[in-house]
Amino acid sequence: MKLNYLDFEEAFEKTFNTIDSLKKIKKIEIISIFESLNRVLSKDIKANKNLPSFNNSAMDGYAFKYNKDIFEFNIIDTIFAGDKKDFKELKDNECYKIMTGAKVPECADSIIAFEKTVAFDENKIRIPKDYKKYTNIRLKGEEIKKDETILKKGQKINSSHLALLASQGITMIEVYSNIEIAIISTGNELKEPWEKASEDEIYNVNALAILSFLKENGFTSKYLGVIPDDLEKQIEYVKDLKSFDLIITSGGISMGEADFLAKAFLENGLEIIYHGVNIKPGRAMLFGKFENSLLLSLPGNPLAAIINAYIFLRPILNKMQNSDEIYQDYIKVKNKEEFFVKEGRVEAVLGKVQNGEFFATKNNKYGSGMISLLKDSNALFISSGNIHNIKKEEEIKVIEFNCNFSSKKSNFIN
Numbered sequence: 554m555k556l557n558y559l560d561f562e563e564a565f566e567k568t569f570n571t572i573d574s575l576k577k578i579k580k581i582e583i584i585s586i587f588e589s590l591n592r593v594l595s596k597d598i599k600a601n602k603n604l605p606s607f608n609n610s611a612m613d614g615y616a617f618k619y620n621k622d623i624f625e626f627n628i629i630d631t632i633f634a635g636d637k638k639d640f641k642e643l644k645d646n647e648c649y650k651i652m653t654g655a656k657v658p659e660c661a662d663s664i665i666a667f668e669k670t671v672a673f674d675e676n677k678i679r680i681p682k683d684y685k686k687y688t689n690i691r692l693k694g695e696e697i698k699k700d701e702t703i704l705k706k707g708q709k710i711n712s713s714h715l716a717l718l719a720s721q722g723i724t725m726i727e728v729y730s731n732i733e734i735a736i737i738s739t740g741n742e743l744k745e746p747w748e749k750a751s752e753d754e755i756y757n758v759n760a761l762a763i764l765s766f767l768k769e770n771g772f773t774s775k776y777l778g779v780i781p782d783d784l785e786k787q788i789e790y791v792k793d794l795k796s797f798d799l800i801i802t803s804g805g806i807s808m809g810e811a812d813f814l815a816k817a818f819l820e821n822g823l824e825i826i827y828h829g830v831n832i833k834p835g836r837a838m839l840f841g842k843f844e845n846s847l848l849l850s851l852p853g854n855p856l857a858a859i860i861n862a863y864i865f866l867r868p869i870l871n872k873m874q875n876s877d878e879i880y881q882d883y884i885k886v887k888n889k890e891e892f893f894v895k896e897g898r899v900e901a902v903l904g905k906v907q908n909g910e911f912f913a914t915k916n917n918k919y920g921s922g923m924i925s926l927l928k929d930s931n932a933l934f935i936s937s938g939n940i941h942n943i944k945k946e947e948e949i950k951v952i953e954f955n956c957n958f959s960s961k962k963s964n965f966i967n
């Protein structure tokens with residue numbers, strides 16, 4: 554089989570159009586916020602209450618009614634956070650001692666921190682003459698108003714969102730059900746890491762690498778094992794996979810005589826969207842529609858498989874999960890040492906970003922069969938195919954392994 558290598562951008566576009574064309578019922582479920590990290594909201598969430606829900610003190614200090622001519626106040630009582638009793642009206646020269654977070658009585662409009670007073674004793678304080686009115690009061694509803702939308706449908710939940718939900722006493726939320734993902738490896742040469750491998754055999758790197766890659770990105774998956782390099786057996790095996798939303802395989806898709814994975818899927822009705830992308834590494838990649846599920850076949854070489862996962866798989870997952878944050882954001886950094894890429898194809902170069910500088914891993918002199926380089930890298934530089942050398946000190950765009958995602962497609966290609 555001879556592969557036609559599809560233009561990189563076109564592959565991206567076809568991928569997204571294919572996801573859009575799937576006839577999918579968006580399944581939802583209601584879950585506890587304790588189980589909701591990385592899940593995607595299936596509806597907007599409104600505020601249950603104002604934030605803050607009462608005027609409260611931003612400092613440990615004294616609450617008083619501002620008067621431009623009064624600078625000394627007698628302390629008449631102390632208000633602690635959580636105090637609910639009614640505090641009596643303050644006279645002009647009276648104040649309350651008040652703790653951070655405590656409810657500020659209606660009669661007070663300003664707070665001074667203990668350390669900002671000019672003098673104080675048990676009973677009295679003096680404030681500076683230039684002290685400003687309304688200082689240090691966190692006003693009811695100043696941050697969020699009751700019924701305001703606080704989180705939008707499509708939001709992937711992180712700890713900051715959970716802080717907000719907790720502040721509202723919201724404990725159950727509606728999310729999209731997790732997409733179901735199957736992971737399959739191919740290759741008779743593979744032994745699982747817990748098996749004994751002879752010097753002629755290799756360990757299965759991709760299954761665990763992809764499984765944990767998915768976990769890092771908030772997705773769960775089922776590892777279904779290694780399919781034997783035998784067409785008849787593969788045809789049988791593949792039949793049962795249509796119930797998954799996404800099937801991720803690795804290996805068996807280039808031109809080797811035992812590479813008949815694509816054929817096994819084709820025999821079962823696979824519609825190939827593309828097979829081969831003009832990118833190094835990872836050009837053997839196959840993407841297809843398998844009834845209402847998708848097949849992403851990553852190359853066997855672990856480094857190529859993982860790089861493709863960073864570039865292609867992450868946006869696919871985000872989109873399939875109905876997240877709003879789909880596309881990788883790039884950052885701009887300074888290139889530390891000159892390195893070279895080939896013209897005429899997109900090239901993904903591993904590197905390490907440190908304090909705003911990019912170091913190409915091994916100066917971009919490595920093969921896609923290597924494995925250890927991934928652990929020494931934390932970012933990818935992606936060339937357009939129109940450049941050859943990337944000079945020292947040049948400003949470049951890179952995608953970090955743990956990049957942010959946004960709803961707008963960014964142009965991360967250099």
Ligand SMILES: Nc1nc2c(c(=O)[nH]1)N[C@H]1C(S)=C(S)[C@@H](COP(=O)(O)OP(=O)(O)OC[C@H]3O[C@@H](n4cnc5c(N)ncnc54)[C@H](O)[C@@H]3O)O[C@H]1N2
Binds near residue numbers: 738755756851
């Ligand atoms: N004549 C050609 N040969 C190859 C081409 C080509 O264009 N023409 N492309 C090369 C490139 S680039 C890649 S990448 C590989 C992709 O091949 P496959 O996706 O079919 O993968 P395999 O042939 O099955 O395996 C390649 C390599 O990776 C190892 N492997 C496979 N699975 C695993 C795994 N789960 N864990 C660890 N290592 C794995 C396998 O042993 C091979 O060494 O094709 C080139 N050939």
Ligand code: MOO
Binds near residue numbers: 834835836837854858
């Ligand atoms: O897919 Mo291969 O790893 O391009 O190098």
